[in-house]
Amino acid sequence: xxxxxxxxxxxxxxxxxxxxxxxxxxxxxxxxxxxxxxxxxxxxxxxxxxxxxxxxxxxxxxxxxxxxxxxxxxxxxxxxxxxxxxxxxxxxxxxxxxxxxxxxxxxxxxxxxxxxxxxxxxxxxxxxxxxxxxxxxxxxxxxxxxxxxxxxxxxxxxxxxxxxxxxxxxxxxxxxxxxxxxxxxxxxxxxxxxxxxxxxxxxxxxxxxxxxxxxxxxxxxxxxxxxxxxxxxxxxxxxxxxxxxxxxxxxxxxxxxxxxxxxxxxx
Amino acid sequence: xxxxxxxxxxxxxxxxxxxxxxxxxxxxxxxxxxxxxxxxxxxxxxxxxxxxxxxxxxxxxxxxxxxxxxxxxxxxxxxxxxxxxxxxxxxxxxxxxxxxxxxxxxxxxxxxxxxxxxxxxxxxxxxxxxxxxxxxxxxxxxxxxxxxxxxxxxxxxxxxxxxxxxxxxxxxxxxxxxxxxxxxxxxxxxxxxxxxxxxxxxxxxxxxxxxxxxxxxxxxxxxxxxxxxxxxxxx
Numbered sequence: 127x128x129x130x131x132x133x134x135x136x137x138x139x140x141x142x143x144x145x146x147x148x149x150x151x152x153x154x155x156x157x158x159x160x161x162x163x164x165x166x167x168x169x170x171x172x173x174x175x176x177x178x179x180x181x182x183x184x185x186x187x188x189x190x191x192x193x194x195x196x197x198x199x200x201x202x203x204x205x206x207x208x209x210x211x212x213x214x215x216x217x218x219x220x221x222x223x224x225x226x227x228x229x230x231x232x233x234x235x236x237x238x239x240x241x242x243x244x245x246x247x248x249x250x251x252x253x254x255x256x257x258x259x260x261x262x263x264x265x266x267x268x269x270x271x272x273x274x275x276x277x278x279x280x281x282x283x284x285x286x287x288x289x290x291x292x293x294x295x296x297x298x299x300x301x302x303x304x305x306x307x308x309x310x311x312x313x314x315x316x317x318x319x320x321x322x323x324x325x326x327x328x329x330x331x332x333x334x335x336x337x338x339x340x341x342x343x344x345x346x347x348x349x350x351x352x353x354x355x356x357x358x359x360x361x362x363x364x365x366x367x368x369x370x371x372x373x374x375x376x377x378x379x380x381x382x383x384x385x386x387x388x389x390x391x392x393x
Numbered sequence: 394x395x396x397x398x399x400x401x402x403x404x405x406x407x408x409x410x411x412x413x414x415x416x417x418x419x420x421x422x423x424x425x426x427x428x429x430x431x432x433x434x435x436x437x438x439x440x441x442x443x444x445x446x447x448x449x450x451x452x453x454x455x456x457x458x459x460x461x462x463x464x465x466x467x468x469x470x471x472x473x474x475x476x477x478x479x480x481x482x483x484x485x486x487x488x489x490x491x492x493x494x495x496x497x498x499x500x501x502x503x504x505x506x507x508x509x510x511x512x513x514x515x516x517x518x519x520x521x522x523x524x525x526x527x528x529x530x531x532x533x534x535x536x537x538x539x540x541x542x543x544x545x546x547x548x549x550x551x552x553x554x555x556x557x558x559x560x561x562x563x564x565x566x567x568x569x570x571x572x573x574x575x576x577x578x579x580x581x582x583x584x585x586x587x588x589x590x591x592x593x594x595x596x597x598x599x600x601x602x603x604x605x606x607x608x609x610x611x612x613x614x615x616x617x618x619x620x621x622x623x624x625x626x627x628x
Contacts, residue, residue, distance in 0.1 A: 153544035157551035163567070164554045171420050171562040172412065180415055304482065308397035315404040325411050 132227055133235040140239030144205075154203065155247060159255070162196045165320075166259050181324040187351055188322075190262040193252045194274075194347040195319045200248035201282050206237040207289045207306055211296035223385065230290060230377055237286050263351065270352045273359060277346040280366040284341050287373025288313075294377065297384040318344030338373060341366035398439070398485025405431055405557075406493065422559045425500040426589050430581040431557050432493035436517070437524035437580050438553070439486030447477025448528040452535035452543040461625055471616055475529065503590040516584040516598065519605035523580050526608035529616060536619030549575060556581040579604040 144151055169192065173185040183191065210233055213219050222229055256262045265271045292309050296302045314320050317339035323331055334340050345362045348354050354362060409431060413424040441448070451474055454460040463473040494517075503509070527549060534545035552570070556577035560568050571577040579601045585591075587598030 150544050153548050157544070157548050160551045161554045164558060167562045167564075167567070168419070168558050172416055175420065176416055304397040307482075308400045311397070311401040311404040315407055320404075320408045321411055325415060327411075327414065330407070330411070 133231055136232055136235035137239035140236040141243060144240040144243055151203075151243075151247075155200065155251060158196070158200070159251060162192065162255060165192055166255065170259070181322055182353070183322065183324075184263070186261065186263040189256065189259055190264070190351060191322060191347050193256060193262060194350050195343050196255075197245070197248045197252055198278060198281055198343055198346060199319060200251075201241050201244050202237050202285050202289065203240075203244065206233075206240075207293055208302075209236070210290070210293040211302040211306075214293065214296040215302065229381060230374070233290060234286055237289070238282075241282065265350055266352050270349060273363070274346055274350040277349045277363055277366060280363065280370050281342045281346050283370035284338055284366065284373060287370055287377055288338065288342075290377040291373060291380055294380045294384050313339050313342065316340065317342040318347065322347075338369040341369050396485065398435075398482055399489050402432075402435055402486070402489040402493070405435075420559060420561050422561075425497045426585055426591075427558060428493055429497040429585040429588060430559065432490045432497065433517070433520055433581040433584060434553055434557050434577075435486045436490030436494065437521045439483040439488075439490060440521040441483065441524050441528050442480030443483030443487060444479070445475045445525050445528065446480035446483070447474045448525070448532040449480075449546065450478055451532040452538070452546075455535045455623070458625060460623070470620065471529070471613060474532070475525070498588065501589050503588075512599075513588060516587060516601050519601040520580045520584055522605040523576055523601075523608045526605070526612040527575060527577070530608075530612035533612070533615045533619040536622050553577050553580070576604050576608060 166189070169188055170185070173180060173188060180188075213222070219229075222232065225232075265274065288309070292305060293302070295305055299305070316334045316337050318334070319342075323334050323340060323344050326334065334344075341362075345366055348362075349359055406428065409424060409427050412419070413427075417423075419427065451460075454463075454474070454477070460470075463470045466473065498505075498513075528546065531546040531549040532543075534543050538545065552575050555563065555567060555571045560571065560578050560582050563571075568578075572579075583594060583598040584601055585598075586594030587601075
């Protein structure tokens with residue numbers, strides 16, 4: 127197991143860095159709360175104003191959906207993405223090239239290190255919001271919770287795979303912030319973070335189905351609520367796994383091409 | 394950056410549009426009214442970054458000591474901070490936001506007279522002024538927080554999330570927050586009520602220019618108080 131120890135220590139350091147900058151972390155999280163609270167009020171108005179369940183969701187289920195979405199979006203914040211692309215942009219990647227370890231694996235360790243902290247903080251915040259808004263639907267079956275945790279893990283892998291690929295564009299472009307913002311916007315709409323995909327008209331749902339994003343929010347959230355039957359759940363989780371592996375492999379491919387294109391601060 | 398602003402707004406529009414495919418109104422507010430609020434938030438954000446991006450860099454200027462230069466020049470440090478940088482990403486927000494506003498106006502039930510059009514221009518200008526004043530006021534936190542970047546402006550900026558939707562959906566506490574404490578409601582909600590001639594809220598919409606003056610006075614005051622504390626970096 128010796129060869130994995132270096133990655134474990136990278137992950138631990140990354141977590142410690144998050145602790146050092148905890149004020150920034152807390153304010154960042156508080157900032158996303160306004161967004162979550164606004165969404166809660168918006169959906170509350172919509173649900174209380176319509177007599178029937180919308181899109182097959184009851185209001186307690188919708189609340190749970192919104193919080194699962196918040197929880198998953200809180201994992202692996204933009205710091206990971208930002209640092210990765212800045213390392214490339216500012217040339218620190220050169221040091222990484224000289225190190226006896228895999229670049230992608232080391233970045234994965236950096237990105238996953240703070241996840242336990244992010245997860246527990248988001249859980250606390252989510253619990254407070256849930257209490258204020260009168261509770262949420264809990265998984266009907268403990269099995270749903272287990273499947274959900276596995277699905278959430280795959281969702282985080284997909285996120286890493288995607289973020290890694292996007293960061294790689296810093297090899298070719300100097301302005302990464304625009305790409306990051308665009309990625310988040312597309313992801314928010316097609317992952318189901320803003321609105322459950324069942325609300326979409328058919329053509330939009332068809333687009334979402336062939337993209338990797340639905341595995342980031344929609345699939346785990348629906349497993350939490352037990353909204354899909356057994357075979358569908360199995361199929362959706364397989365699709366998640368394929369995207370996770372596919373994106374991580376794509377990242378390796380892009381990396382291989384990218385180091386050849388590397389031009390650091392003037393060639 | 395130009396392109397990403399367009400993507401963000403299209404995604405935002407898709408979200409609102411999808412909701413209104415299911416229900417006719419939210420608390421009595423129609424789709425185009427909500428789109429108008431949304432668009433006003435983005436246009437004013439764009440104005441803030443295209444012309445006054447400097448507010449976002451104040452904490453860095455203070456931290457690195459570059460702010461000292463501004464104090465010895467014969468021009469108000471506030472003007473220098475505001476004009477310190479240009480954020481081209483703002484252009485994308487302004488253009489797509491304006492497109493949405495124009496489409497929204499074409500969907501209003503009211504009769505457009507020259508006087509009303511003039512009022513529209515005044516309202517949008519006031520909304521943008523309020524936004525820049527909020528940016529400047531929160532950026533002044535840099536004088537208290539001695540770090541390379543301050544999260545306070547971003548935190549206050551996030552309050553704008555509330556103003557993307559009609560304030561009638563919120564509890565009184567949230568309403569007080571965005572009407573009185575940080576007047577984001579005057580950036581989007583009240584101007585929209587006026588533009589669409591919503592009787593119950595139009596009158597308050599006319600207060601927008603006054604709120605703009607109030608916000609500027611408050612922001613300048615905050616900046617001056619902070620400036621008196623300023624003791625250059627390294628102290």
